[in-house]
Amino acid sequence: xxxxxxxxxxxxxxxxxxxxxxxxxxxxxxxxxxxxxxxxxxxxxxxxxxxxxxxxxxxxxxxxxxxxxxxxxxxxxxxxxxxxxxxxxxxxxxxxxxxxxxxxxxxxxxxxxxxxxxxxxxxxxxxxxxxxxxxxxxxxx
Amino acid sequence: xxxxxxxxxxxxxxxxxxxxxxxxxxxxxxxxxxxxxxxxxxxxxxxxxxxxxxxxxxxxxxxxxxxxxxxxxxxxxxxxxxxxxxxxxxxxxxxxxxxxxxxxxxxxxxxxxxxxxxxxxxxxxxxxxxxxxxxxxxxxxxxxxxxxxxxxxxxxxxxxxxxxxxxxxxxxxxxxxxxxxxxxxxxxxxxxxxxxxxxxxxxxxxxxxxxxxxxxxxxxxxxxxxxxxxxxxxxxxxxxxxxxxxxxxxxxxxxxxxxxxxxxxxxxxxxx
Numbered sequence: 001x002x003x004x005x006x007x008x009x010x011x012x013x014x015x016x017x018x019x020x021x022x023x024x025x026x027x028x029x030x031x032x033x034x035x036x037x038x039x040x041x042x043x044x045x046x047x048x049x050x051x052x053x054x055x056x057x058x059x060x061x062x063x064x065x066x067x068x069x070x071x072x073x074x075x076x077x078x079x080x081x082x083x084x085x086x087x088x089x090x091x092x093x094x095x096x097x098x099x100x101x102x103x104x105x106x107x108x109x110x111x112x113x114x115x116x117x118x119x120x121x122x123x124x125x126x127x128x129x130x131x132x133x134x135x136x137x138x139x140x141x
Numbered sequence: 142x143x144x145x146x147x148x149x150x151x152x153x154x155x156x157x158x159x160x161x162x163x164x165x166x167x168x169x170x171x172x173x174x175x176x177x178x179x180x181x182x183x184x185x186x187x188x189x190x191x192x193x194x195x196x197x198x199x200x201x202x203x204x205x206x207x208x209x210x211x212x213x214x215x216x217x218x219x220x221x222x223x224x225x226x227x228x229x230x231x232x233x234x235x236x237x238x239x240x241x242x243x244x245x246x247x248x249x250x251x252x253x254x255x256x257x258x259x260x261x262x263x264x265x266x267x268x269x270x271x272x273x274x275x276x277x278x279x280x281x282x283x284x285x286x287x288x289x290x291x292x293x294x295x296x297x298x299x300x301x302x303x304x305x306x307x308x309x310x311x312x313x314x315x316x317x318x319x320x321x322x323x324x325x326x327x328x329x330x331x332x333x334x335x336x337x338x339x340x341x342x343x344x345x346x347x348x349x350x351x352x353x354x355x356x357x358x359x360x361x362x363x364x365x366x367x368x369x370x371x372x373x374x375x376x377x378x379x380x381x382x383x384x385x386x387x388x389x390x391x392x393x394x395x396x397x398x399x400x401x402x403x404x405x406x407x408x409x410x411x412x413x
Contacts, residue, residue: 032225039222043215050207050407054200057412071408078404086218086397095154096164103168107175114179118186 042085049078148383163391167398170359174402177352181409184344194304194345197260197338199253203411206249207403210360213242214400217367217393224386229378232389236371239396243364250357255280257338257346263297263327264334273299276324284335294326295335349410356406359399366392 053074061067084090089100145151146158154161185193220235259278264270275282276296287295336342340350370388377385 032222036219036222039215039218043211046211046214047208050204050211053408053412054204057200068413071413072405075405075408079401082214082397082401082404086214086400087394093155095156095161099161099164099168103171107171110172110175111179111182114183118183 038085042081045081046078049074049081148381148387157387159387159391160394163394167394170398174352174355177348177355178405178409181348181352184348188344191305192343194343197257197304198349198411199256200411202249202253203407206246207407209242209246209249210400210403213239213246214397216242217396221386221389221393224378224382224389227382229375233371233375236367236389240364240368240371243360243367246360247357247364250353260338261297262334262336262338262342263295263332265327265331266333267331270303270305271297271299272303273297281337281339282335283337284332287329287332287335292329294328295332296324297327298324352406352410356399356402359402363392363396363399367396 053071056067056070056074061070089096144158148157150156151158151161216235216238220232220239223229223231223235258280259274260272261275261282262270262272274297276298338346340347370385370392374388375385377388
């Protein structure tokens with residue numbers, strides 16, 4: 001992304017690395033028009049990612065782990081495209097990165113607590129084997 | 142009294158205030174959805190594999206809805222770019238597409254919900270289970286509805302396949318949907334439980350409806366804001382164009398977040 005369209009007179013968009021406050025409106029508009037092509041490209045990439053995700057579903061992968069990894073990997077790439085380009089995160093101000101860093105920290109902590117909690121089964125817990133395994137039988141037979 | 146830094150960047154943050162505000166709000170939203178996603182993971186890994194339904198959601202419709210939301214996301218950013226270039230007409234055009242996409246998404250989601258509210262599972266006393274539709278496609282019936290209505294035999298159109306039965310994997314999204322057989326009659330005395338695919342049906346539908354309904358509320362809320370700024374709120378363009386552009390940017394950031402959540406919801410709920 002190029003430098004700039006931050007702040008036309010009084011304007012405060014900060015979408016260029018650094019986002020200096022000296023650009024003027026014409027420069028701003030020119031810069032935005034360049035970004036429009038990027039937005040269209042990202043849009044096509046997102047649609048492609050969606051088709052790919054669904055396509056992978058129909059291609060049978062024997063490993064459950066790999067199925068999950070591939071689906072979440074494509075979703076993560078798509079999320080980066082949306083956050084990076086549509087939300088302009090690839091060139092934002094430090095304040096926003098700081099907010100996001102805190103979010104990532106607490107989000108990871110929450111996920112970790114969940115996994116940790118799963119390992120900490122209270123003493124005396126009993127699992128009833130087969131309690132959920134009633135398989136359906138065709139009712140007309 | 143003028144609100145400070147609605148247009149000019151605040152010297153310490155380098156941003157106009159609303160932008161800091163929306164990012165703090167989005168951070169809290171990440172925690173809200175993150176908590177529910179972690180609940181999903183917990184429920185999923187703790188569930189018996191056979192008990193976790195597969196193939197009950199309509200994948201082509203889900204895919205189409207994903208495309209609708211992605212389209213709305215690009216039109217939001219293009220609308221903002223149009224304002225930055227001073228083109229108000231283009232802004233209006235792009236945002237009307239956004240609003241149509243939002244309504245389309247909600248309409249399709251409602252259709253999917255309706256499909257679930259009229260799709261049933263019957264647990265019989267002999268331990269067998271089957272899914273399908275009740276004759277007349279009533280909504281929200283449960284076991285006690287049968288007694289209340291004094292029904293002795295339930296006229297049922299079973300699906301060709303039950304989601305928990307072994308089958309050729311990935312046979313298609315419609316396996317649990319419409320491969321219906323001819324109608325059968327099940328004596329109510331043989332029925333242990335009857336439930337539509339509603340949140341109380343199972344943990345799967347519990348978390349499915351929680352996540353998707355919360356997401357749909359976000360779509361609705363975002364669409365309201367975008368529609369306001371498209372309609373009466375657009376007056377500001379004439380008096381304070383830069384401030385108005387900033388408003389569009391902030392509402393757009395929320396909209397992209399909603400899109401982002403769906404990018405994860407779709408594969409997790411429909412495909413995995």
